[in-house]
Amino acid sequence: MHPAELFELIVGMFLAVLALHYLAHRLNLPPAAALLVGGSALAFLPGLPSVAIDPELVLVLFLPPLLMDGAWYTALAPFKRHMAGILSLAVGAVVFTAFAVAIVAKLLMPDLPFAACVALGAVLSPPDAVSARAVLQRVRLPRRLMTLLEGESLLNDAAGLVLFRFAVAAVLTGSFSLVEAGGSFVLLVLGGLLVGGAIGGLWVLLLRRLGDDSLMIVATVLVCWSAYIAGEMLHVSGVIATVAAGLTCGWFQHVVFGAGVRLRAVAFWQSLVFLLEAAVFMLIGFSLRGVLERVGGISVVVEQMAGPVALIVLAVLVARFLWVFGVDAGVTMLRRAGWTRACPLGARASLVMSWAGMRGVVTLAVALSLPAEMPQRDLMLVTAFAVIAVTVLLQGTSLGLLIRLAQPPEDDRAAPPLDLHAAENAMFKAQFVAVEKHAYDADGKLIHPQLLARYRTRATASAKFEGTDEERAHAIASHFDTVIAAVDAGRAELVRLHRAGQIDDATLHDLERDLDLEELAAVSAKG
Template identity: 45%
Template sequence: MDQYLALVVLVAAILLLETGARRLRLPRAAVLIIGGAGLGMMPGIPAVKIEPGLVLAIFLPPLLTSGAWFTAWRDFRANLSGIVLLAVGAVAFTTFAVAWVLHCFVPTLPWAVCVAIGAIVAPPDAVAAEAVLAHVRLPGRVVALLQGESLLNDAAGLVLLRFAVAAALTGVVDPAKAAGTFAVLALGGIGFGLIMGNLWRLILRNLSDAGHAIAAMLVATAISYLGAEHLHLSGVLSTVTMGLVIGYHQHRDLSATIRIRAGGFWLALVFLMESLLFILIGLSLRGVIDRAHDTSDVLGDLLLPSLLIAATVIVTRFLWVFSSDVAWRLVRSFGFGRGRAPSLREATVMAWAGMRGAVTLLAALSLPETLPGRDLALASAFMVIVVTVLVQGATLAPLIRYLKLDSEAEIAAGIAAEGEAWVIMSQAQQESLKPVADEHPRLYEQYGRKLEASILSRDARDDTRGHEIAHFRTVLMVIAAGREAIVTLHRAGTLPDAILREMEYELDLQQMVAEARLID
């Protein structure tokens, strides 16, 4: 009962903090962490103890699957070389840079522990940036690079963490063996994920009930991660690969009902899991500070090293992004590589969009309690997330606007492509009705009018974002008027409940589409 009450209190705290962050326009991750720390310091609240072995297994697979599910595969594949440069190169560079700086500042800390802390804070988190990026428009290539990086950098960071922790606990380091093991982990994890993805595609195709399908996805996520880990492969890469496979084929494998409900389910699940993680790291600081007061100096042993690590993380990302950009341009000058290199303005935004989030928390919480420097790792995770989210997260949107990266040409091209796609879709729908037009003349006529409306809309389309916003705000106004009309009929007793729910469901779908097209 006490555990259930604690969970209710945590969820209530999350809702209050999330609401406050939204109204005050503050970064949610920072608000939740600081709020959790404040809650943990309250009298009568016991220090939170989290089982390290369960943290990754419970939280990580659903978060990875959700990210992969919504990834645009075509953009991911087209920008794979740049994504790998960021996801593997930047993570490794940051890991060892942080390890070197930390070891210089705290010489008594073993090198393996320094590398472990570097691996924890190295991977940026796209989710931490999405709250900012949702309010601005970026070139598609920049978005693809940042989202793709977040899928693969988790694997790179967690594999480095695994080797560093093993070295710290055993005192044995074999670079050649580590390199071979890394290759097996990565390739084996991808292979296992491909097998799991295609196997669960077959299962999902034969499920018509949305509840059963969502439950099957959760089972698939757990099996993909735990199965790969049991075989000593990368559970992270396995889960990401499986999510990419199922997400890419969802349009033909899943029914509309399952897609809509599964999408809502994943959004709610990820919201709760991320929020719980952020608030748990804040709560766990109570134990860290209590132990530090008993055995050491909080300022010298925790605060100053954590601030130094946060500064190193920000600086190293800039160094890597700009140095790798120069190297990429040099390779292109010899005729290798595809596409264009990021512009100076795009590289600046990519370097600044290095906020840390859920994976850093998971990695820190998963450390064995016997590992030397675990408290410093937790404090560093807390500091890096708060600093990057508050400093970089709060200034990213103004930076994008200042650099004028809102690509009006790309937006206009997207609007035009959408108009043409509506026409092609309407033509295909009407063509499919021709063989049965005599049996369903009114339906055939209805889709004919829809085709005409699509053509008129395409030809008269204003390719500006301002017009698009005005259009969908008007659509929302029309939907609200319709909703008020049917509710009035229902309250007057002339419209049955069942018909009200059916009609409102149609309006809800229309409203969801319109709201998704608006950016506050």
Template identity: 60%
Template sequence: MDGVQTFEIVLLLLAAVVALHAAALKLKLPPSAALLVGGGLLAFIPGLPPVELDPELALVLFLPPLLFEGAYYTAFGRFRRHLPGIINLAVGAVLFTTVVVAVVTKMLLPELPWAVCFAMGAILSPPDAVSARAILQRVKLPRRLEALLEGESLLNDATGLTLFRFAVAAALSGTFSAGAAVGSFAMLFFGGVAVGWVVGRLGVLAVRLLRDQTLIVTTTLLLSWGAYLAGEMLHVSGVIATVAAGLVFGWHQHVVMPARVRIQGSAVWRTAVFALEALVFILIGFSLRAIIDRAGGLEDVVGSMTGPVLCILAAIVAARFVWVFGTDGFLRLLKRLGVKRARPLGGRQATIMAWTGMRGVVTLAIALTLPAAIPGRDLMQVTAFAAILVTVIVQGGTLGWLIRRVKPEDGDPPPRVSLPEAEAAVAHAKLRAAEAHAYDAEGKLIHPQLLEQLRGRARATDRYAAEPDGFMDGIQSHFAVLLIAIAAGRKELIRLHREGKIEDEVLHDLERDLDLEEVGILFQRGEQVDLR
């Protein structure tokens, strides 16, 4: 394809993304599953040129911004508190699944070398960050479970990619050293943390120096790719570097980034992440045609690979259940023996945890990088696609139903300060600052209306903290009137503009003020206003 055809295909894919996503929302289906299936069907349209997902480009284009954005919005306190559990999933579960898949593959196909079997396990073992994001953002989970799954999705790709590289090297060379592999993995991990910390700190410095908000938002986008490429260039984990940079930058952004930049940046990132996630799934679907063609056609794939693929998929699901319930049983044993820090999930949360093993772009991308000379390449690529298709559609599609049936309980202790109490503390801090500056040098009150407004706000938040439910019931009508007033103001503003009485600049400025006021009211009403 020439450049114009490529651009036309990209436009077609974006149009398909909008249509499939809208249809999925209308039918209350997981959008990721609709995009995956839709992409697979589009790939077989007669006359449409084949679209292949370049594996190296996929990793460097899609993975860094999605990982960075996930780390940026990660609750760092919970991430740090649950880090042992996250490592257990991101390293332990991935290693265990790799071994299980390798053993099952060797039993099914004894002619394959062990190194190839372990390469199969490394391809299929890590649940995907993109798939996890697409599914988890549509369900409500207990805080601990959410922290564990978010943290796992950020770190497990590094484990899977590292295992894959060692397995492929062993398959091609015929040699393998466990000691060297462990040492290399440690260097990749901690080197990635160091590189990510440096890139994150450089991003914080750039925000302090830059004044233009568009430049700052652009810099945040560049940080994700910069961290990943820097890590790969220095031969450490680019995935870990990206995650570390996102955590560092997300921790400091509350202090260094102006509010207007956060609002603009949230909108830009939300749009970029939506487009990237959607394109990932539809491109994965599109890759089905090329995979089947390479494997000899649909009849050969169905006839010769169905049995092994189904057995390997069953092994993937079973391995996660065994690991999750096994480690949870071990924690229960430690708790009975008096180990206070042992906190098992319990059967309900463990069931949800075991079922959330969706695969995605990393699984397919590393499968597509397999050298042509490696034995079993076609089977590995077909199995990789099947794993994505089954886990996203079956596990992802039923996760919400399973959560409603199981009803996992939040076992985390309640926060020391509740939301109403925190809001009251903020209101009183604002009042104290205003009282200190509301009088001139002679002691004359110069801002009486502002002071009274803040005092009223402080009294209202005190009542809210004392009785949240009763207070919100009484104030909803107040917010409703404010929203009606804002709508009337916006209608009048548009009328003035349509009649040519005000310029576009005035329209945009006053409309922005009304928008910010409306968003503030929606937040106070407790509605979900996702500015990401």
């Protein structure tokens, strides 16, 4: 494909992304499902060239920024508090699912080497960070479940990739050691933590010395790829290195970013992540055509592969249920015996956790990287795409409904000591104290009466409000709706003056920026 044609295809793909996102919004569907179906349909349009996906390029291009985005906003306190549960899912569930799939594949295809069956299980076992983000953004979960799912999506790729590499090596060399694989995994994780932590620390030191907002934003964007590539070059886990760098940067960004650079960086980063996530699901859809061409067409899939593929997909889904409910039952028994203080999830929360196992770009990229000598490679490719399609289209579209029906309880122990209202009161009081110190000159004369009155009102009105949470929310919404209406009126007047030639462009942009900041503050406070 000519480079110009490739660029035209990319532009066309992103235009399709906008249309599919709009369609998903109108139909109240998860965008990931619409993009996957849309990409699959577009792949078979007459005249559209076949898209060949390089698996290594897919991993290094898409995975680091999407992992970074998840790690950046991860709350460290609940992440550490639920580390045991996260590791149970990110490592235990991945290994259990891989071997469960391997056993089912071996029963279905006795001639297939067990190491190849494990390789297939490793391809299918890790739920995907991109797919999880795409779905979790649309649902509301208790804090504990959200922390577990987000933490799992950040760490499980490392376990799946290590297991996959050892299984492939076993197929090609004829030897496999689970102990050696476990030891290698520990070293890869520890090395990734060191590399990612070091790069995150260098980022903090660099941003303290950069004075240009644009340079700070560019440096922040490059951290994710720097950590991933450095990890892979040093033969440790690039996934863990990226997550560690993201956690470090997310922790320190509050003190190294100013308000202006944070607003610009967040806006740029959200647009970048949106495009990358959309491209991932479109590329998965495009890959269907290549997979079908490799195996000989849809008729070959239906006639020769449908049965084994369906059973393996079922094994993937059932294995997660068995692990989640099994671990929760074990925690319940240990708690009753007095051996642990850990609190079990319960049946309703376990049901939601079991159903939230969407696969995506990692499964596809790893499947495409299977060596040509791998036995039953075509079947593995078809199975990988089937698992992605079933989990994204079935689980992704029904997870919200399942959450509403199951209504998993909130873990009260996970709640922070202060709620939003209490934290807001503390912030207002601190602001009033600071303004009060600067409101008078050296002679004790009041020089900022309006500021003092404004911050005194904020500090006292919120604390004195005695209504219910619903009444408070209604009062806040009404207040800031009025502010937003005033901003809209001011912006309309500026535009009228500009169109009438009474103010120039510079005046329009300066005052409009003030109104934009005021509107952002009002919308944030209202929300």
